[in-house]
Amino acid sequence: MAPVRDPYEVLGVPRDADQPQIQRAYRGLAREHHPDVNKDPEAEERFKDASEAYAILSDPDKRRRYDAFGPDFERVPEDVDPETWARARAGAGAGPFGGFGGGFEGGAYEGGRYEGGFEGAGIKDLLGGLFGGRRAGRAGWGGPAPGADQEAELEVTVEEAYRGGRRTLTLGGGSRRRTVDVAIPPGVTDGQRIRLAGQGGRGMEGGPAGDLYLVVRLAPHPRYRVEGRDLHVDLPLAPWEAALGTTAPVDTPGGEAKVGVPPGSSSGRRLRLRGRGLPDPRGAPGDLYARVRVLVPGKLTGEERRLFEELAAASSFDPRRR
Structure with a gap:
């Protein structure tokens, strides 16, 4: 040996x-x-x-x-x-x-x-x-060896991270191609690992298989930006809504919510919706932050132009002298 x-x-x-x-x-x-x-x-x-x-x-x-x-x-x-x-x-x-x-x-x-x-x-x-005829130990080295733990990335949407779900993944290729079923728990965050026991590398000489760890990656979303469990979303407002205040609808992964916009809200102001971010199985959920974006009409009608001109003549507001 x-x-x-x-x-x-x-x-x-x-x-x-x-x-x-x-x-x-x-x-x-x-x-x-x-x-x-x-x-x-x-x-x-x-x-x-x-x-x-x-x-x-x-x-x-x-x-x-x-x-x-x-x-x-x-x-x-x-x-x-x-x-x-x-x-x-x-x-x-x-x-x-x-x-x-x-x-x-x-x-x-x-x-x-x-x-x-x-x-x-x-x-x-x-x-x-x-040593007086005592037997030596085992004749050689061998025996079962555990399989290696393996890692793979699992890309999930913000909606899947919010609600949870199931996914079937295909791993490997050729003769080593295999599929695994994955339960995505609600509230997973970017970088979190999901452990699939016994789904890793094969053991040697009858040893146990290793584990498979799926590293969660949140896919880019056209609406939401994710920071930990908090979600950030833009809230478009018309100039009069921002100036006068309003109640505006906000899309969240859990459905539509309403947010109160205080009068005089300028672009960049953040409005917090407590508990409307990603859930946390071990504690309080994250929050959702709606960021005000004041938008103006791209093309004015004659009446709109007249009213804006009247406002400009009547107002003393100078946004460059704040």
């Missing part, structure tokens, strides 16, 4: 890395090299290396034993002292196996097996002689 690669080197983390660092490193490599998303012929081997490394470093006992015994940690009996093991390995590499009490002249220790002076003296034979 080939020796276990250094899991710290495989994941690219320092030897004192904590579990969040290890998990982030593994997820990044798994996303990059999982065969479901990477068609490079070497990707599957890199993914397997990362999964094996993660299986060691994510298990406190395996990590402790790897730190103590190195790549052969799974072959070493549970009750072996690390210093005793180190002395045995040093003796094994010395030539005549001085560390084992001598007697195996002319041999060499390579890859967990003694070759030369004693035919067939594998590492379990050497350990048996050193």
Whole structure:
């Protein structure tokens, strides 16, 4: 069996890395090299290396034993002292196996097996002689490896974010093409992740599948601008509505609402409709802000022109001297 690669080197983390660092490193490599998303012929081997490394470093006992015994940690009996093991390995590499009490002249220790002076003296034979016949641990590395978590973007409309909904997505291509059903909860916001348990990458050797995380992206909307859970919308008003005040209808994702416009409202003024933004399953909903935009007729009738001229003559208002 080939020796276990250094899991710290495989994941690219320092030897004192904590579990969040290890998990982030593994997820990044798994996303990059999982065969479901990477068609490079070497990707599957890199993914397997990362999964094996993660299986060691994510298990406190395996990590402790790897730190103590190195790549052969799974072959070493549970009750072996690390210093005793180190002395045995040093003796094994010395030539005549001085560390084992001598007697195996002319041999060499390579890859967990003694070759030369004693035919067939594998590492379990050497350990048996050193530790009173106790069996070495498992013969090799293997076993189930969890599938990689995966991410994809899910574009939703403001209306879907407000009401929720369902969507069927097609992921992958070719022989790996598949569909997943997604429930969009009301009140999702841009950047929020929806977790689909067990819908990620396939596990290895019977290991569990990873999770699929859908990152919500709100599609641009012709009417609404979204900030968190607050919605912003323009409110067009005629000059007389802005000057005299009025009650104006406003479209919201939940239906039409009415907003009171105070007299003397200029363009840019924001009118707040409390609780008419995106809902929040854990708290108060956002607000909707209607921004006043005063519009004038593009083409005046004769009567309109006359009335505007009368207003201009009668008014002392100067918008440039405010």
